[in-house]
Amino acid sequence: MIDIDEKNLKHGLLGLVIALVEIIKDALKLQAIRRVESEKLTEEETERLGQALADLDKAIEEMKEEQGVSQAVQSVRKGFDDLANDMLNKLTNPLKWEEKDKEVKNEKIMAS
Amino acid sequence: MEPTRERNATLVDLLDRVLDKGLIINADIIISLAGIPLIGVNLKAAIAGIETMLEYGMMQEWDETIRAISRKEIKEKLPLLEGEKISGKMFASYFYAEGDTWRAGWLYNTNKRIFLFRDEILFETALEKIKGLVIAEDIVDKRKEIYLEIENQVVKFHAKNIFLLKDFIKGQIEKFGIILKKTDVQFLIEGQEIIHSDKMWYMAPADKAFDKTWQPGQLYLAAKDLYWYNSFDEKIMLTIPINKIMEVKIEEEKPYNANNKVLAVSYAGSSKETTFFSNSEEILEKWENLIKKAMPIAA
Numbered sequence: 001m002i003d004i005d006e007k008n009l010k011h012g013l014l015g016l017v018i019a020l021v022e023i024i025k026d027a028l029k030l031q032a033i034r035r036v037e038s039e040k041l042t043e044e045e046t047e048r049l050g051q052a053l054a055d056l057d058k059a060i061e062e063m064k065e066e067q068g069v070s071q072a073v074q075s076v077r078k079g080f081d082d083l084a085n086d087m088l089n090k091l092t093n094p095l096k097w098e099e100k101d102k103e104v105k106n107e108k109i110m111a112s
Numbered sequence: 113m114e115p116t117r118e119r120n121a122t123l124v125d126l127l128d129r130v131l132d133k134g135l136i137i138n139a140d141i142i143i144s145l146a147g148i149p150l151i152g153v154n155l156k157a158a159i160a161g162i163e164t165m166l167e168y169g170m171m172q173e174w175d176e177t178i179r180a181i182s183r184k185e186i187k188e189k190l191p192l193l194e195g196e197k198i199s200g201k202m203f204a205s206y207f208y209a210e211g212d213t214w215r216a217g218w219l220y221n222t223n224k225r226i227f228l229f230r231d232e233i234l235f236e237t238a239l240e241k242i243k244g245l246v247i248a249e250d251i252v253d254k255r256k257e258i259y260l261e262i263e264n265q266v267v268k269f270h271a272k273n274i275f276l277l278k279d280f281i282k283g284q285i286e287k288f289g290i291i292l293k294k295t296d297v298q299f300l301i302e303g304q305e306i307i308h309s310d311k312m313w314y315m316a317p318a319d320k321a322f323d324k325t326w327q328p329g330q331l332y333l334a335a336k337d338l339y340w341y342n343s344f345d346e347k348i349m350l351t352i353p354i355n356k357i358m359e360v361k362i363e364e365e366k367p368y369n370a371n372n373k374v375l376a377v378s379y380a381g382s383s384k385e386t387t388f389f390s391n392s393e394e395i396l397e398k399w400e401n402l403i404k405k406a407m408p409i410a411a
Contacts, residue, residue, distance in 0.1 A: 026124040027128055027131065030131075031128075031163065038163055042183075048186075077123075080123040081120070081121075081123050081124075084121055085122070
């Protein structure tokens, strides 16, 4: 799922690192929105926060472009997202529990 | 109605949910060897977005202290005048003539000054002291700079996007109702005496936006170079060193839909290049003579 090409170790590794940075950045952004919406920050702080996030966005975009890893980052992020999705699905989807139960039962039958 | 779940959750969604709700880990771990406990870990951790933390009354003091510190730091760093408000900043560099070097920093626009800051104020000027602003190619560096005329001196600025910088400075000046005196190229042509100058049409070469067009401007004959200044863009578009001029003649034909006759100036660029100027015949004749007089005798 998370595919690091051996021939392209630099791209893969850099893609992985940038993808992680991006994920953290996105999470920070959502938290920032929450803080701003709480209206406890001063206008100046809101402005500074927004500017810093925008700068970060730009810096990451530029780095991706420069290193030519946009594609790699995207695929790593997709990998992570699928992983998260799968995990949540297994934990929270009743239909999946049923499937799992069946699997376990089948295994037991096979074993006996 | 049945509850549904967004089919594709992303990792960011998951993180956000965790941070929003908060996560408490409370664990006791004992590492033992051969049935004898050796190391004990009593772990208590709470992870949440600060907003959630505050809701539960945690880390309140920290939040306030940290914000206060950074507020103070920023205030201390930028020595603002009383009642001075920053309206924008841009990364730029300015030529420090005494040290003969470029100094880079953040250029701040405020309601009183324009100043360049990096750890200290590198350059500052009151808005009303600014008299003129033009973009021109630096004769030594061969790149476009902004020349700001401040009282009796001229300061050079540079930024990655020079036009953005121009709008940045000019917009600020104009916002406060300061009218720049008609920009003058005199101070651009450093150390060169201007011999003659007239209004002149110039056949601008085609670029991305336009086909070849006649553009209005001002032609300057200085001691060493011939300049054409575009009054629309407020910058010098053409510089021809006089010792490169090979031929000057008035053409009878009126190329490119000119209303009048044109003056063709040929010079040695990468190959022999020709530019065209247009005005009334009388003025063209005057310029023909002027340029011929200035040209090296060998030509």
